[in-house]
Amino acid sequence: MSRGMLIREIHSGIQTKITTILANFVPIRHLRNWPEPPQYNEVEYPERKKLRFVEKQPTYPAGLRPPKMQRQLHFMRGPELVHNKFIHEQYGIVATSPGRLRYGHFEMLRLTLGRRLDKVRMFAIWRVDPPWQSVTKKGQGKRMGGGKPAIDHYVTPVKTGRVIVEVGGDCEFDEVKPLLREVVEKLPFRAVSMSHKLMIEKEEEKKRLKNTFIQ
Numbered sequence: 758m759s760r761g762m763l764i765r766e767i768h769s770g771i772q773t774k775i776t777t778i779l780a781n782f783v784p785i786r787h788l789r790n791w792p793e794p795p796q797y798n799e800v801e802y803p804e805r806k807k808l809r810f811v812e813k814q815p816t817y818p819a820g821l822r823p824p825k826m827q828r829q830l831h832f833m834r835g836p837e838l839v840h841n842k843f844i845h846e847q848y849g850i851v852a853t854s855p856g857r858l859r860y861g862h863f864e865m866l867r868l869t870l871g872r873r874l875d876k877v878r879m880f881a882i883w884r885v886d887p888p889w890q891s892v893t894k895k896g897q898g899k900r901m902g903g904g905k906p907a908i909d910h911y912v913t914p915v916k917t918g919r920v921i922v923e924v925g926g927d928c929e930f931d932e933v934k935p936l937l938r939e940v941v942e943k944l945p946f947r948a949v950s951m952s953h954k955l956m957i958e959k960e961e962e963k964k965r966l967k968n969t970f971i972q
Contacts, residue, residue, distance in 0.1 A: 797927045801845065806880035807871050808922070811863040811887045814911045825905050826891045832914035833857070840884055841918045846953040847925035848933055849884070856946025857912040858921075860888055865943055866922055873936045879926035888913050921948065930954075 817823055833855035843849055870881045888911035895906040915921065922940075924933050930952040937950030 837918040849923040854947040
């Protein structure tokens with residue numbers, strides 16, 4: 758066997774081995790182990806997924822004059838002790854300062870969330886009462902005195918820590934956070950968009966700091 762034939766056989770053997778290796782080669786450079794998406798099988802959907810329409814003023818029986826209320830600032834003073842947790846344990850808007858919600862704020866919340874939320878896999882519920890406290894106001898240019906003026910509008914007082922709206926469904930917090938932040942910026946008081954997990958972490962941090970201070 759000549760030297761040229763030997764070199765050709767060696768080259769053919771090397772090419773065969775390279776072809777076999779490439780055939781069994783699996784590219785793994787751009788493959789990643791993505792985490793599995795969360796499951797929402799335990800989510801309980803309410804009967805109505807959209808926010809209900811809110812009346813502009815409370816309905817009184819026939820013949821009963823609507824009462825004129827005082828300011829009663831104790832309805833806004835102090836932290837909220839009852840409605841400060843999420844029922845569905847997902848996401849929502851929590852007030853961080855006291856304030857009052859008027860009918861226009863309810864409509865803003867209802868229309869914004871109603872347009873932006875996916876009605877098939879998401880829902881939203883109210884966690885505050887409709888406007889019930891009457892607010893009186895004198896007309897422009899009227900003199901002082903003459904008794905208590907007529908009712909101008911109705912409001913809903915809100916304490917610090919009160920859950921205003923709750924959002925949930927087959928969705929993650931990063932998906933609804935921009936929408937909730939947009940609504941928060943239009944409220945007449947300070948509020949934050951929060952998830953149930955973040956709420957638990959803040960409560961644990963408060964307990965830890967409190968125990969550290971006591972020790």
